[in-house]
Amino acid sequence: MIPVLTVAGSDSSGGAGIQADLKTFAALGTYGMSCICALTAQNTKGVTMVVNTPVDMVKAQLEAVFDDIPPRAVKTGMLSSAPIVETVADFLSSHGKVPLVVDPVMVATSGAVLLEEEAIQSYKEKLIPLSTLITPNIPEAEVLSGLSIQNEEDMKKAALALMDLGPSAVLVKGGHSVEDARDILYDGREFHVFSGRRISTENTHGTGCTLSSAIAASMARGLSLTEAVGEAKKYMEGAIRRAAVDSVGHGHGPVHHFWFYGENWGHME
Ligand SMILES: Nc1ncnc2c1ncn2[C@@H]1O[C@H](COP(=O)(O)OP(=O)(O)OP(=O)(O)O)[C@@H](O)[C@H]1O
Numbered sequence: 647m648i649p650v651l652t653v654a655g656s657d658s659s660g661g662a663g664i665q666a667d668l669k670t671f672a673a674l675g676t677y678g679m680s681c682i683c684a685l686t687a688q689n690t691k692g693v694t695m696v697v698n699t700p701v702d703m704v705k706a707q708l709e710a711v712f713d714d715i716p717p718r719a720v721k722t723g724m725l726s727s728a729p730i731v732e733t734v735a736d737f738l739s740s741h742g743k744v745p746l747v748v749d750p751v752m753v754a755t756s757g758a759v760l761l762e763e764e765a766i767q768s769y770k771e772k773l774i775p776l777s778t779l780i781t782p783n784i785p786e787a788e789v790l791s792g793l794s795i796q797n798e799e800d801m802k803k804a805a806l807a808l809m810d811l812g813p814s815a816v817l818v819k820g821g822h823s824v825e826d827a828r829d830i831l832y833d834g835r836e837f838h839v840f841s842g843r844r845i846s847t848e849n850t851h852g853t854g855c856t857l858s859s860a861i862a863a864s865m866a867r868g869l870s871l872t873e874a875v876g877e878a879k880k881y882m883e884g885a886i887r888r889a890a891v892d893s894v895g896h897g898h899g900p901v902h903h904f905w906f907y908g909e910n911w912g913h914m915e
């Protein structure tokens with residue numbers, strides 16, 4: 647088995663957060679584990695309540711996992727508060743070098759705020775410098791870099807600026823762009839553009855969580871960073887395409903997870 651860990655928040659409706667991450671890990675043939683940093687009462691229409699996990703419990707979950715089943719890759723999602731970001735960063739910095747994908751989740755697709763303002767500084771100072779890859783969407787890249795992003799050139803400038811925070815690579819996701827869903831990867835040496843046709847659908851709940859989990863799972867399986875992003879983008883596209891024609895809920899429906907059999911996509915039914 648190939649163990650992979652998500653450190654993130656729970657989404658009661660199962661479309662984003664820990665639940666999306668575990669579905670993605672399973673679909674990509676890895677063994678998913680979780681450290682739950684916050685509980686959200688949430689559905690496709692919005693978030694009605696958030697409770698943060700006590701930091702001692704965050705640490706205890708990480709210790710329990712690493713003590714028994716060291717993950718081959720870790721991803722972080724909703725970390726909610728500065729003390730949680732710092733607890734996770736302190737723990738990971740003292741537990742060797744494992745590929746770390748940091749998805750700096752700030753706001754849900756529905757518009758709910760998922761990160762306290764003070765935590766942004768903790769991301770910049772403590773967690774991002776440890777990361778193999780950060781995966782901000784356009785608004786997150788703007789907040790972290792302080793730059794305004796209007797087009798692909800701006801996405802590249804923001805990616806370079808974010809490299810100054812110390813990650814090994816940056817993926818600026820284009821899901822929020824008005825153009826095609828093109829994601830820009832800067833791998834520390836050069837840019838790679840991952841193009842995707844924009845799929846016309848409101849059902850994009852969980853896209854960011856799914857993409858970062860798919861990258862972590864692919865890296866755990868031994869793919870290089872650029873290969874992992876390519877595979878994740880392919881998985882993502884299938885998951886959104888299916889969600890466009892097969893949805894649940896009354897708001898932004900969740901992406902639809904697939905099983906991956908080598909080159910063939912199969913629908914889970
Ligand atoms: N309508 C769409 N059609 C095709 N690809 C999309 C669409 N929306 C998002 N994507 C892709 O999904 C991935 C996630 O991107 P996005 O920018 O939406 O992340 P996010 O905002 O962090 O997600 P979330 O809404 O879950 O927080 C990217 O690869 C992006 O290009």
Ligand SMILES: Cc1ncc(CO)c(N)n1
Nearest residue numbers: 655656657662663724754
């Ligand atoms: C728990 C959780 N994590 C991440 C997101 C981002 O979409 C969400 N909506 N909920």
